[in-house]
Amino acid sequence: MDCSKIKELLLTDYLDKQADVRLRIQVQKHLGACAECRRFEEEVRMAAVSPFKNAAKPEAPESVWINIKDNIARSESRKLSLLDVITGKLKVFSLPRPAFALASTTLVFLIIFAAITKHSADKNQIREYFAQQIDFYAMLSNGEDNGYQNHTPAPGVYIEKYLF
Amino acid sequence: MEDIPRDIIEKAAKGEMEAFEAIYKAASGFVYRTALRIVNNSSDAQEVTQDIFMKIYGNLKHFEFRSNLKTWVYRITVNTAINAYRRNLREKSRRQDFDSVIETEGHSPELIQAAERSDAEKQITSLLNMLTPEHKAVIILREIEGLSYEDIAQSLKININTVRSRLKRAREALLELSKKAVKNGL
Numbered sequence: 001m002d003c004s005k006i007k008e009l010l011l012t013d014y015l016d017k018q019a020d021v022r023l024r025i026q027v028q029k030h031l032g033a034c035a036e037c038r039r040f041e042e043e044v045r046m047a048a049v050s051p052f053k054n055a056a057k058p059e060a061p062e063s064v065w066i067n068i069k070d071n072i073a074r075s076e077s078r079k080l081s082l083l084d085v086i087t088g089k090l091k092v093f094s095l096p097r098p099a100f101a102l103a104s105t106t107l108v109f110l111i112i113f114a115a116i117t118k119h120s121a122d123k124n125q126i127r128e129y130f131a132q133q134i135d136f137y138a139m140l141s142n143g144e145d146n147g148y149q150n151h152t153p154a155p156g157v158y159i160e161k162y163l164f
Numbered sequence: 165m166e167d168i169p170r171d172i173i174e175k176a177a178k179g180e181m182e183a184f185e186a187i188y189k190a191a192s193g194f195v196y197r198t199a200l201r202i203v204n205n206s207s208d209a210q211e212v213t214q215d216i217f218m219k220i221y222g223n224l225k226h227f228e229f230r231s232n233l234k235t236w237v238y239r240i241t242v243n244t245a246i247n248a249y250r251r252n253l254r255e256k257s258r259r260q261d262f263d264s265v266i267e268t269e270g271h272s273p274e275l276i277q278a279a280e281r282s283d284a285e286k287q288i289t290s291l292l293n294m295l296t297p298e299h300k301a302v303i304i305l306r307e308i309e310g311l312s313y314e315d316i317a318q319s320l321k322i323n324i325n326t327v328r329s330r331l332k333r334a335r336e337a338l339l340e341l342s343k344k345a346v347k348n349g350l
Contacts, residue, residue, distance in 0.1 A: 011332045016306065018313050047342035048335040051287050052307035060196035064210050065188060068217045069181070075218075076179075 003037055006030050010041050015049065165194040165309075168233050177224040184224075187233075188217060194309060195241045201292060201304045202245035203252060212248045216240055231318065238305070238319035246297045294341055299334035306331060 006027055013019035014027045031038050168190050175183035195216050200209035219240055227233065292300050305311045305319065317324040 008332065011335045012328045013313075015335075016313070016331070043339060043342070044335060048303075048338040049307065051284070051291055051338075052303070054284050055288050055308045056282075056285055057193065057197060057308075058200065060192045060213050061210060064192070064196070064213050065185070067210075067214050068188070068221075071214065071218055072181070072184075072221055 001026055001030060003030075003034060006034070006037050007040055010037065010044055011048075015041075015044060165234050165237065166190045170229065173224065173227065173229075173233055176221075177227065184221060187220070191220075191234075191237050192217070195237065198238075198241050198304055198309065199245040199248070201288075201308065202242070202297065202300060203249045204289060204293060205252070208248060208252060209245075212245050215248075216244050219244070235315065235318045238311070238315070239321065242301045242305070242320060246301065249297055291338060291341065295334055295337060299330055299337065302327060302330045303334050303338075 009015075009019060009023070009027055014024065019027070031041060168187055172183045172186050176187050192213065196209055196213045199212040199216070200206065203209050203212060216237075220237065227236065292303065295303065301320065302316060305316045311319065313324050313327045316322075316327045320327070322330075
């Protein structure tokens with residue numbers, strides 16, 4: 001193993017005791033014979049390991065947990081009030097069954113009634129229209145004077161004589 | 165961070181506050197320390213810690229035990245803290261002029277607090293501040309919290325070789341800083 005590979009291991013697996021036994025022995029043998037790599041190992045330990053050895057381990061202040069509990073309580077109560085609004089809107093579905101059935105039946109009857117009355121109103125209109133048409137053709141065949149005849153030209157040709 | 169029993173997680177997911185408090189007690193040290201090291205400010209770290217535990221509380225009912233809760237907490241912590249750090253950095257650059265006025269008028273309580281920290285702590289803070297957020301995260305998880313490569317990989321959802329390469333680059337950067345400090349007689 002050359003120095004560059006050894007230096008890589010010194011910066012990672014060897015330093016962090018993540019290398020297996022076989023690899024560790026290889027590195028140690030190399031360090032025994034190579035002054036430059038021994039110096040490098042020393043420098044790495046001084047610069048990148050030792051400063052963190054005695055790092056303080058502070059705990060979170062008490063106020064953090066109090067704030068978290070308050071935030072949870074607030075979010076839970078918000079959820080509950082939202083639930084109240086939704087259930088309030090849906091209260092109609094919680095009516096007693098007979099009342100709900102009566103309301104639904106009434107609604108269905110109202111819809112059917114509206115449809116029938118609309119249908120008969122249409123029928124009356126059609127009937128009236130046909131009656132007007134029949135009267136009009138009857139007037140034409142009787143030769144009665146009305147607004148339409150004023151626009152008819154005076155009979156002059158055979159076909160006009162035949163028709164009028 | 166301690167292991168959290170499954171029944172505690174299930175009770176907390178159902179909204180039992182005592183169970184959630186047990187999770188908080190087991191995880192808050194790790195969460196707060198990691199946040200503090202990344203955002204480098206006590207009040208921001210407290211805010212990040214609250215944010216993380218609200219996320220944990222809100223998402224516990226979706227936790228399916230396919231991975232370890234610890235790993236999940238590590239991941240939420242690192243991601244939330246890095247996001248907060250980046251957001252603060254953007255805000256700081258916007259407020260630079262305001263801050264310079266404040267500094268000329270007197271030292272803030274945070275600066276005084278920082279001055280009172282031990283030399284070792286000051287060294288750790290300044291070293292970590294020289295690293296990118298991703299390199300900072302692997303150094304914190306490995307050197308301060310003592311996580312294995314496997315745990316770091318799972319926590320950050322990255323390949324184990326990416327863990328190696330991030331650690332290697334972070335340490336090379338620290339080595340470079342140390343050489344510069346020696347050269348400048350610091």
